Amino acid sequence: MERDRTPFNAPNPDFAARVQASFARQRIMELLGAELAGIEAGSCEIRLPFKEALCQQHGFFHGGVIGTIADSAGGYAGFSLMPADASVLTVEYKLNLLAPADGDYLLATGRVVRPGRTLVVCRADVVVYKDTRQTLCATLLQTLMTMHGRSDET
Amino acid sequence: MERDRTPFNAPNPDFAARVQASFARQRIMELLGAELAGIEAGSCEIRLPFKEALCQQHGFFHGGVIGTIADSAGGYAGFSLMPADASVLTVEYKLNLLAPADGDYLLATGRVVRPGRTLVVCRADVVVYKDTRQTLCATLLQTLMTMHGRSDET
Amino acid sequence: MERDRTPFNAPNPDFAARVQASFARQRIMELLGAELAGIEAGSCEIRLPFKEALCQQHGFFHGGVIGTIADSAGGYAGFSLMPADASVLTVEYKLNLLAPADGDYLLATGRVVRPGRTLVVCRADVVVYKDTRQTLCATLLQTLMTMHGRSDET
Amino acid sequence: MERDRTPFNAPNPDFAARVQASFARQRIMELLGAELAGIEAGSCEIRLPFKEALCQQHGFFHGGVIGTIADSAGGYAGFSLMPADASVLTVEYKLNLLAPADGDYLLATGRVVRPGRTLVVCRADVVVYKDTRQTLCATLLQTLMTMHGRSDET
Numbered sequence: 015m016e017r018d019r020t021p022f023n024a025p026n027p028d029f030a031a032r033v034q035a036s037f038a039r040q041r042i043m044e045l046l047g048a049e050l051a052g053i054e055a056g057s058c059e060i061r062l063p064f065k066e067a068l069c070q071q072h073g074f075f076h077g078g079v080i081g082t083i084a085d086s087a088g089g090y091a092g093f094s095l096m097p098a099d100a101s102v103l104t105v106e107y108k109l110n111l112l113a114p115a116d117g118d119y120l121l122a123t124g125r126v127v128r129p130g131r132t133l134v135v136c137r138a139d140v141v142v143y144k145d146t147r148q149t150l151c152a153t154l155l156q157t158l159m160t161m162h163g164r165s166d167e168t
Numbered sequence: 169m170e171r172d173r174t175p176f177n178a179p180n181p182d183f184a185a186r187v188q189a190s191f192a193r194q195r196i197m198e199l200l201g202a203e204l205a206g207i208e209a210g211s212c213e214i215r216l217p218f219k220e221a222l223c224q225q226h227g228f229f230h231g232g233v234i235g236t237i238a239d240s241a242g243g244y245a246g247f248s249l250m251p252a253d254a255s256v257l258t259v260e261y262k263l264n265l266l267a268p269a270d271g272d273y274l275l276a277t278g279r280v281v282r283p284g285r286t287l288v289v290c291r292a293d294v295v296v297y298k299d300t301r302q303t304l305c306a307t308l309l310q311t312l313m314t315m316h317g318r319s320d321e322t
Numbered sequence: 323m324e325r326d327r328t329p330f331n332a333p334n335p336d337f338a339a340r341v342q343a344s345f346a347r348q349r350i351m352e353l354l355g356a357e358l359a360g361i362e363a364g365s366c367e368i369r370l371p372f373k374e375a376l377c378q379q380h381g382f383f384h385g386g387v388i389g390t391i392a393d394s395a396g397g398y399a400g401f402s403l404m405p406a407d408a409s410v411l412t413v414e415y416k417l418n419l420l421a422p423a424d425g426d427y428l429l430a431t432g433r434v435v436r437p438g439r440t441l442v443v444c445r446a447d448v449v450v451y452k453d454t455r456q457t458l459c460a461t462l463l464q465t466l467m468t469m470h471g472r473s474d475e476t
Numbered sequence: 477m478e479r480d481r482t483p484f485n486a487p488n489p490d491f492a493a494r495v496q497a498s499f500a501r502q503r504i505m506e507l508l509g510a511e512l513a514g515i516e517a518g519s520c521e522i523r524l525p526f527k528e529a530l531c532q533q534h535g536f537f538h539g540g541v542i543g544t545i546a547d548s549a550g551g552y553a554g555f556s557l558m559p560a561d562a563s564v565l566t567v568e569y570k571l572n573l574l575a576p577a578d579g580d581y582l583l584a585t586g587r588v589v590r591p592g593r594t595l596v597v598c599r600a601d602v603v604v605y606k607d608t609r610q611t612l613c614a615t616l617l618q619t620l621m622t623m624h625g626r627s628d629e630t
Contacts, residue, residue, distance in 0.1 A: 108570045113590070
C-alpha cells in the first residue's frame with residue numbers, strides 16, 4: 015500500500031519535459047511565484063516562496079493559494095503517467111488545512127494513489143518551512159480525468 | 169430546507185463593515201483582482217474579472233483560483249454570522265469543477281448551510297459569465313471554524 | 323442556478339422502473355430497511371426508519387448509514403438521467419454531518435447538479451424527522467461515472 | 477511526513493479498552509458483521525467479511541458500507557488519542573472509491589494525520605482481499621471533533 019517511492023511506469027518517456035512545458039503555460043504559477051521543484055513518474059513537487067501578496071487576513075498563505083499549488087502538484091503527478099496524446103483535467107479536490115501556513119515557503123508534493131485509464135486519484139501534502147522547522151500544513155485528495163486525444167497545448 | 173434567501177440573523181450588526189475590512193486585508197484578493205461584490209447575513213459574493221495571469225494551460229481560469237474565491241466567499245458568508253470578538257478559519261473544503269471556466273468574469277456566491285457555535289458549514293457556487301451566457305462552473309462544500317476571542321485584525 | 327424542481331429530461335422514458343429494479347438489487351438497502359420513496363428525472367428520495375441496529379455509540383443513526391442512503395439517493399438521481407445501456411458508479415463523495423441524526427426516520431433527497439456525458443455531479447440532503455420536527459442532519463456532494471455499454475443488471 | 481508507524485502518544489493509557497467498549501456500542505457494526513481487528517495509539521483496523529446483504533446492484537460491497545467502516549476506522553484512530561473524558565464526533569469525510577470492492581473481506585485501516593486539541597484529521601485506506609490478492613479499493617479523508625467533557629457512554 016506504500017506509495018512514497020512511486021513505483022509507476024510512465025507510458026510517455028518524455029513525461030518530465032511535457033510537465034515542464036505545461037507548467038510553464040499555467041500563467042497563474044508565474045503570478046504566484048511558484049516553481050516546479052521536482053517531477054518523477056507519478057509524483058510532482060511545487061515550491062512557493064512567501065510574499066505578502068499571497069496572504070489571507072492574518073498574514074499567512076491563503077488557503078486557496080495552498081489549494082492552487084496542491085491541485086497542480088497532484089494534477090502533474092497524474093499527468094506524468096498519461097499518454098502523449100492526452101491532457102489532464104481536475105474533476106474535484108478536497109483540501110484539509112492542518113496548521114497555519116506561516117513560513118518562508120511551501121512545498122507541495124503530489125503523488126498518484128490510483129492510476130486508472132480515465133480517472134486518476136492523487137494525493138498532495140503541503141509542508142510549510144520556517145527557519146529550520148517544517149510543518150505539514152495541508153493535505154489534498156483529488157480526482158483527475160484523462161482527456162484522451164486532447165493535446166495539452168491547445 | 170431552502171436557503172436561497174438566507175434567513176439568518178447576524179449577532180454583530182456591523183457584519184458588513186467587518187467583512188469589507190477583512191477582505192481588504194486578504195492581500196491575495198488584490199493580486200488576483202477579486203472584488204467583494206455583495207455581503208448579507210449568511211451570504212457573500214466575490215467577483216473576479218478575467219486576466220491571462222489567472223489561467224491554467226488551456227487559457228481558462230485555474231481551478232485553484234476558482235477554489236480561492238469560492239473559499240473566501242464561503243468563509244465570509246460564515247464570518248458574517250460570527251460574533252464581533254471572533255475570527256474565521258477554513259477547516260477544509262471540497263471543490264467540484266463542473267465546466268470549463270471560460271469567460272469574462274467569475275462570480276462566487278457563498279451561503280451558510282448550517283451555522284453552529286464552533287463549526288459552520290457553507291456552500292459556494294461559482295458562475296462564469298461570457299457575453300450573455302452564464303454557466304455554473306464549480307461548487308464548493310466547506311467547513312469553517314469560529315475562533316472565539318481571536319480578533320480578525322491580528 | 324436553482325435546481326429544486328429538477329428541469330431535466332431523462333433520455334430513457336423507463337427511468338423510474340429501472341431505478342426501482344436497481345434499488346431492489348442493492349441488498350444493503352434491505353439490510354438497513356431503506357425504502358425508495360420517490361424518483362423523478364434528476365432526483366431521488368430514500369427513506370430509512372430508525373432501528374437500534376443502525377446506530378453509533380450514542381444511539382443516533384451512524385454517519386456511515388447516513389452516507390449510504392445519501393450516496394444511493396445521489397446515485398439514483400444521476401442514474402435516472404443515464405441512457406438505457408448504461409450503469410452508474412460512484413467515483414467519490416463528501417459528506418458533512420450537520421446535526422445529530424436523532425429521530426424516527428431519515429429522508430435523503432438526491433439531486434443532479436450537473437449531468438455530463440461521462441461524469442455526473444450530484445448533491446444529497448438528509449433530513450431527520452422526530453415527532454413534528456425536521457432537521458437537516460447531513461449534506462453530500464458526489465461525483466458519479468456513467469458506465470456506457472455496461473448494463474446495470476450484470 | 478511518514479505516518480505508517482504511528483508515533484503518537486495516547487494521553488489515556490486505557491485507550492484500547494475504551495475503543496473496544498465504544499465499538500461494541502456501535503450497533504451498526506454488528507448488523508454489518510464488522511470486527512475490530514486492531515487498535516494502536518493513532519491507528520485502528522476494522523475487518524468486514526463479505527455477505528450478500530452488504531452489496532450494491534453488481535454484487536460488490538456497497539460504497540456506503542465501505543464508507544461506514546472507513547469512517548469508524550478513522551474515528552477510532554482519532555478517539556484513541558483523546559482524553560478519557562471526551563468523545564468523538566465525525567464532522568465530515570470524503571471517500572474515493574478506487575476499484576470494485578469484489579472480494580472475501582475488507583480491511584479498513586484508519587490513521588491520524590493531525591491530532592489537534594479540538595479537530596483531528598484522519599485518513600483511512602480500505603483494502604479488499606480476494607484469494608491471495610489484495611487491492612486498495614477506497615481511501616477516505618476525514619475531520620473529527622473532540623467533544624471534551626462528554627463521555628462516550630451516554
